Amino acid sequence: MSQENIYVIGHKNPDTDSICSAICYAYLKNNISSENYIPMRAGELNAETEFVLNSFNIASPELVENVYTQVKDVEYRHLKGVSKDISIKKAWEILKENHLTTLASVDKRGNLIGIITVRDIAMTYMEVYDNTIISTAKTSYANIIETLSATLVVGDLKDTVRTGKVLIAAANPDMMENYIETNDIVILGNRYESQLCAIEMDAQCIIICDGAPASKTITKLAEERGCSIISTPYDTYTVARLINQSIPIDHFMKKNNLISFSTEDYITDIRDVMASKRHQYYPVLDENEKFVGLISQRNYLNAHPKKVILVDHNEHAQTVDGIDEVTLLEIIDHHRIGGLQTMNPVYFRNQPLGCTATIIYQMFMENGVDIPKDIAGLLCSAIISDTLMFRSPTCTEIDKTVCQTLAEIAHINIEEYASALFNAGSKLKDKSDEEIFHQDYKIFSSDNFTFGIGQITSFNEEILESLKPRLLAYMKHVYPEKDVDMLFFMLTNIFTEDTELLYYGKDAEQLLAKAFKKDAVTGGSITLPDVVSRKKQVIPTIMIAANE
Numbered sequence: 419m420s421q422e423n424i425y426v427i428g429h430k431n432p433d434t435d436s437i438c439s440a441i442c443y444a445y446l447k448n449n450i451s452s453e454n455y456i457p458m459r460a461g462e463l464n465a466e467t468e469f470v471l472n473s474f475n476i477a478s479p480e481l482v483e484n485v486y487t488q489v490k491d492v493e494y495r496h497l498k499g500v501s502k503d504i505s506i507k508k509a510w511e512i513l514k515e516n517h518l519t520t521l522a523s524v525d526k527r528g529n530l531i532g533i534i535t536v537r538d539i540a541m542t543y544m545e546v547y548d549n550t551i552i553s554t555a556k557t558s559y560a561n562i563i564e565t566l567s568a569t570l571v572v573g574d575l576k577d578t579v580r581t582g583k584v585l586i587a588a589a590n591p592d593m594m595e596n597y598i599e600t601n602d603i604v605i606l607g608n609r610y611e612s613q614l615c616a617i618e619m620d621a622q623c624i625i626i627c628d629g630a631p632a633s634k635t636i637t638k639l640a641e642e643r644g645c646s647i648i649s650t651p652y653d654t655y656t657v658a659r660l661i662n663q664s665i666p667i668d669h670f671m672k673k674n675n676l677i678s679f680s681t682e683d684y685i686t687d688i689r690d691v692m693a694s695k696r697h698q699y700y701p702v703l704d705e706n707e708k709f710v711g712l713i714s715q716r717n718y719l720n721a722h723p724k725k726v727i728l729v730d731h732n733e734h735a736q737t738v739d740g741i742d743e744v745t746l747l748e749i750i751d752h753h754r755i756g757g758l759q760t761m762n763p764v765y766f767r768n769q770p771l772g773c774t775a776t777i778i779y780q781m782f783m784e785n786g787v788d789i790p791k792d793i794a795g796l797l798c799s800a801i802i803s804d805t806l807m808f809r810s811p812t813c814t815e816i817d818k819t820v821c822q823t824l825a826e827i828a829h830i831n832i833e834e835y836a837s838a839l840f841n842a843g844s845k846l847k848d849k850s851d852e853e854i855f856h857q858d859y860k861i862f863s864s865d866n867f868t869f870g871i872g873q874i875t876s877f878n879e880e881i882l883e884s885l886k887p888r889l890l891a892y893m894k895h896v897y898p899e900k901d902v903d904m905l906f907f908m909l910t911n912i913f914t915e916d917t918e919l920l921y922y923g924k925d926a927e928q929l930l931a932k933a934f935k936k937d938a939v940t941g942g943s944i945t946l947p948d949v950v951s952r953k954k955q956v957i958p959t960i961m962i963a964a965n966e
Contacts, residue, residue, distance in 0.1 A: 424747065425724060427458045427482065427738055429731035431859045431872075434467045434803040434839075438796040439729040439774040440479060443750060446778065447727075449787050455727075458482040460738040464857040466803060466843030474795040474828070485724045486740035489688065490681035492721045494702055494713035499524030502532060502671070505561040507663035510539055520699035520712055523671055528708035530678060530701050532671035542662065542670055549583040551662060552603065555669035556580055559623075559646065565664035566625070566650040566657060571632050573623070573646030579603065582622055586658055591615040605657050610636065617645045625661075627654045678703050681710065685718050692718075730774040732766075734758045735861035735868075750777055752812075753953055757863060772813040775800035779820045794827035799839060806875060806912050807836040810951045837877070840912060844876040846885065851892040854885065861902060862957055867964045869923070870900055873908040873952050882909040886918060890942045893922040904929070906960075910950050917949045919956070933963035 426444040428436025440457040447455040457479040463471070471478055499522045500512065509521050513536060523532040548554070552562075559577045563570055582601035587594055591611045598604060598619040606612045608630030616624045617639050623646040626632060632640070632647050640647050650657055678701040679688050692700070692715050699712040727748040728737065733756035741758075748765040749758075752774050769777050775797040782789050789797070801821040805813035808821075825832050846854050859872035876882055886909060893905045904923030911917070920943045921930060927939040936944060949955045 422453060422722075422725065424453050424455050424727060425458045425482065425485065426455055426727045426729060427460055427485075428729050429460060429733075429736040429860065430738065431461045431856050432459050432467070433464065433730075433858045434470055435774050435800040436730040437463065437467050437479065438470065438800040439750070439778055441476060442775065442793050442797055443727065443729055443778050443781075445793055446782055446785065446787055450785050456480075458738075462853075462857075464843065465845050465849075466839060469839060469842035470796065470799040470803075473799070474792040476792055476796060482738060484739035485726055485744050487685045487721050487723050487743050488681065489679050489683045489685065489702060489713060489718075491724060492685065492713060492717050494711050494717045495699075496711040497522070499528065499530065499709040500667070502668035503558060503561070503666045505557075505565050505664045506539055506542055506667060506670070507565045507660070508561075509534055509667050510536075510663075513539075518699065518712065520697075521667070522701045522709050522712065523667060524709045530676065530703060530707075530709045532668070532673045533676055533701065534667045534671035535698075538670050538672070542665070549585060551665065552584050553579045553581050553601075555665040557665050559648075561664040561666060562625075562661065563648060565660055566648065566652060568625070568648045568650035571626075571647040571649050572637060572640045573648075577646070579622070584661060586654060587612045587616060588654075595619060605654055605661070607654065614639070617643050621645055623648060625650060625657060627652060627657055676701065679713060680707075681705060685721055688713075688718065729778075731860075732756045732758045732768070733860070733862060735863060750774060750781075752777060754958070770814070772810060772817040773801045773804035775804070776814075776817050776820045779824065789824070789827055791828055794824045795830065798824035798828050798830065798832075799835075802832065802836045802839060803843075806910070806950050807832070807840075809912060809915055810954070812951050812954045840875065840877055844874075844878050844881050846874070846881065851888050852896075855889060855892055855896070855907065860952075862961070864961045864965060867961075868902045869904040869906060869960065870902045871906040871908065871952060871957065873910060875910045875912050875950075877911070877913045879911055879914070882911055882918065885909060886920065886943065890920055890922070893920060897922050906956070908952055908956065912950070915948060915950055917946045917956075919944050919946055919949075929960065929963055932966075933959045 426440045428440045437459055444455040444457040459479045459481055463478055502523045513521055519536045521534050522530055525531050557579045560575050582603060584603045587604050587606035594615045598616055598621060600620040601622040603623045604616040604621045605625045607627055613624055613636050625648045627650055629651040677695060681702060681704050699714050701709055702711045702713050704710045724744045726744040726746055729750045731753060732749050732751045746760050746764050750767050752769055752771045755768060767777060771777060779797055798821055801817055805817050808818055855872050859870060861870045889907050897905055904926045907920040909918040930944055931939040934946060
């Protein structure tokens, strides 16, 4: 049984802690579990996080836009497609063996080219009366021999019947001369005279029934006249009944307007198609559009939702889209407990620390797993970033101690590395207003109040000051599109340990005046001395004021 993937995902618009914690926790889980844990990201990397990953030569986690249940999460029938040249009889045997009603035909590259069903096969018996159908369908000698359990005495197995009709030599040779035509296929017994007549009338093939041998004279004459000889153990009646089953499925299968699904399709989307079309099985194609199997309505009812672990968040608004459909296994976080609800109990670890990476370090220690240099570098970087190099009021002595321990393992000087890290995050010259605003943007809700808040941190006051008019204009522009009551953005100076809080939205001025005890708030921003933490100093203060 193959391992099932479990995805470790941080919040939307991920910061350094979100990305590094996802990578490091997946590494830990892979060392203590037999399952396959994969770190993912729910948004684009910011410049600071790119700097961290490059510093320790770690690949960026794959981007996941949503975790809705897909066809690849369903236990559909994994099958190989068949050649369009196989016989109706062979197709029936495959269908019966696999308890299917539908068979997919593919080309040599695995591309879907047609579908044949049990109903299609039944119709070949009920509606095919033309005795030229074998040639019309361009039936191969290989198919005829396989279908009749026969032996090719004279002829080439690679040949194909392209002209002529099929008939039974039931009359005497004199009468046979009146209805055998050039290139016909003649079914007959062991009568020498009938065999001779058919060959002399230029039949392309004679099928000798009941396992009767062909004499040397007949064999030599057939070779000279270019007539094939097939010997079958079946009697004449059985041969006449079976020979149409040698027709290739290509002649009967449906080739146009095929309905298929991709492994990447969402279950919610394919349900509507299945409900309207009512086919029993539908072909499944992989991401390269190659056929990989068949899916039925019964299959998607047994879909297995993706398994997910969340790190560095527990607010529903911050989760990757589709979180309500997954099997949520764990939440590892250091923020306030938000409004995320789960269908089943989960392992929920929430500690009042400055960084999720600190919690994950503790879990490494608890499980006795050594931390390699690159993983230590990521965890250390996350703590430096989230605690603003220990300046944030969320930072604890535990965070400091852990960060120093990790720095020794990663062989980095905290102050020098932190300066380079924050400078990398401050390089915003080539980024658009949209990219800057959303690189660390989160949404929070409380009762009937919802607001979005982003943050940029820097040692450089000039950079922060230059961003202020740009972001104020952007907030005003984008506000109608956001499903929030207010928008906020923190321009945080790490060196001076203060924040310029930008705002936009109805009643935002009155709310901030009330929250931060200001006589009046105007102009789109307020200065907040000794405020650097969004989590501990800004969000709770706004929430309390809004709920009073």
